[in-house]
Amino acid sequence: MKVILDVDTGTDDALAIALATLSPEIELIGLTTVSGNVHVDKTSVNTVRVLEFLGVDDVPVFRGAAKPLVKELRTVEWVHGSDGLGDSGIPMPRRKPEDKPAAEFIVEELRKSSPGEITLIATGPLTNLAIALLLEPRIVEKIQKIIVMGGAFGVTPHGTGNITPVSEFNIYTDPEAAKIVFESGAKVSCVGLDVTMNPSAVLRAEHIDRLRGSGSKAAELAVRVTRGMMERVGFFALHDPMAVALAVKPELFKTEEYYVQVSLEEGDLRGQTIADRRWFVRELGEKLGIKPRGAKVSIASWVDGPRFLRFFLDRITGHEGKE
Ligand code: BDR
Ligand code: CA
Numbered sequence: 426m427k428v429i430l431d432v433d434t435g436t437d438d439a440l441a442i443a444l445a446t447l448s449p450e451i452e453l454i455g456l457t458t459v460s461g462n463v464h465v466d467k468t469s470v471n472t473v474r475v476l477e478f479l480g481v482d483d484v485p486v487f488r489g490a491a492k493p494l495v496k497e498l499r500t501v502e503w504v505h506g507s508d509g510l511g512d513s514g515i516p517m518p519r520r521k522p523e524d525k526p527a528a529e530f531i532v533e534e535l536r537k538s539s540p541g542e543i544t545l546i547a548t549g550p551l552t553n554l555a556i557a558l559l560l561e562p563r564i565v566e567k568i569q570k571i572i573v574m575g576g577a578f579g580v581t582p583h584g585t586g587n588i589t590p591v592s593e594f595n596i597y598t599d600p601e602a603a604k605i606v607f608e609s610g611a612k613v614s615c616v617g618l619d620v621t622m623n624p625s626a627v628l629r630a631e632h633i634d635r636l637r638g639s640g641s642k643a644a645e646l647a648v649r650v651t652r653g654m655m656e657r658v659g660f661f662a663l664h665d666p667m668a669v670a671l672a673v674k675p676e677l678f679k680t681e682e683y684y685v686q687v688s689l690e691e692g693d694l695r696g697q698t699i700a701d702r703r704w705f706v707r708e709l710g711e712k713l714g715i716k717p718r719g720a721k722v723s724i725a726s727w728v729d730g731p732r733f734l735r736f737f738l739d740r741i742t743g744h745e746g747k748e
């Protein structure tokens with residue numbers, strides 16, 4: 426499958442990039458960058474930095490939006506380090522991003538593609554995708570689907586917010602963009618905190634030991650960018666790699682369709698993803714004449730944590746692990 430990966434690299438974005446480049450199911454036609462975890466100046470450098478570290482020199486990188494559509498940018502260096510890659514000393518790159526802006530690249534690639542040929546995977550705020558859809562709404566007919574790492578839907582006990590009690594960071598950062606993407610008519614699948622925060626799916630010390638012994642560049646990258654979080658909280662959530670996993674190993678997940686609204690309120694409700702979970706609306710809505718609220722979105726509601734981790738570690742180390 427042809428993929429454009431939209432990232433705000435970011436420690437876990439770095440691992441999503443590694444997983445995508447090591448997945449034979451994916452033909453990565455380009456990476457686009459956005460402001461989110463840190464400013465786009467840094468996420469762009471980091472994206473090239475990660476590719477060079479992995480020895481990948483044939484995937485172009487396009488710099489995207491510097492700020493959300495409407496709101497101010499609020500970066501999270503306290504999570505990802507002052508450089509966005511956990512201040513782990515990954516060498517600076519020689520290559521530079523391309524001159525073409527990210528949204529333009531997305532529009533052009535989709536315009537010349539056949540319907541269903543290109544999948545978009547977004548692991549940052551949805552600003553670039555929204556701009557592309559505003560520039561050329563007809564790209565919707567070409568997109569296979571948009572897989573978003575984002576949202577906290579309350580469909581599992583882990584689906585609470587992370588940046589506010591109810592909001593997940595990527596959607597919180599640019600809720601207006603998320604609303605445009607969700608309501609665009611494109612097929613949207615969300616991998617939210619409901620599954621990425623499942624305790625059986627996060628990296629722990631024993632996994633780091635396996636990575637350390639492997640000798641692969643991707644494993645070295647993983648050890649380095651996860652170190653800060655491992656030291657601070659004792660585990661590392663693989664939010665962004667999980668979006669890549671949904672693209673290549675959907676059998677690791679259960680997904681369900683919900684109607685979802687994105688809150689544009691100020692304060693703690695900003696960016697809340699409200700899934701209409703009312704059973705009587707889901708089951709009897711049509712009969713009762715009650716319309717569900719929001720846009721139809723497919724939500725990952727379950728992940729096989731141990732199998733996901735095995736899959737991730739096998740790909741990153743380049744070795745099949747023990748069962
Ligand atoms: C998301 O927010 C970012 O900090 C991570 O890179 C991930 O994309 C998790 O809420
Ligand atoms: Ca991210």
